[in-house]
Amino acid sequence: MSDLFCAATVLVAPLPGRELDALASRLTDRRVAGLYASADLVADAAVVRLAASLDLPTRPLDGLHRRGVEEGEAQVVGRVRDGLDSLADLYRGESVLVLADAPLMELVLPRLAANAGPAAVRGRQLVPGDAAVLERDADGWRLAYWPPEPVAPLEPVEPVEPATRAASEGAGTSG
DSSP states (O other), X not given: OOSSSOOEEEXXXXXXXXXXXXXXXXXXXXXXXXXXXXXXXXXOHHHHHHHHHHTOOEEEOTTOSOOOTTOOHHHHHXXXXXXXXXXXXXXXXXXXXXXXXXXXXXXXXXXXXXXXXXXXXTTOOOOTTOOEEEEXXXXXXXXXXXXXXXXXXXXXXXXXXXXXXXXXXXXXXXX
């Protein structure tokens, strides 16, 4: 970030998500100046609850709708870039939260950022309750953070009592 104006920081979190409460608690230490979502999600109950917890209105952002059947990859990246560029111009030196469809953002964000590309995030998805972090200044977009691969929880293992183990081992032997 080598230019003279402050970079805009855009936090991108996936929807739908029951984990929006977790996201809200993770954002309590960060000053978020705006909250945006696609027009069809602005009135979603979870989005409204998140907006209330952040004490922000939710505003619609053009370009965040899901990919159309006839729409090519370049068109999708272009329309989302246009929407995010408009936010970056409005929120220089500030952070803004964008709620969007995860597959859409997983397609667009790596292609938008000069320091990334599809290979940089391959196999790692936007995780509910977390947010990717993009920064934009006069040099363009930079991917500052992408959620790490989620770690699968271990399957619970039933403890085996020594008496049960001995009985099961003895059951397979014949005298």
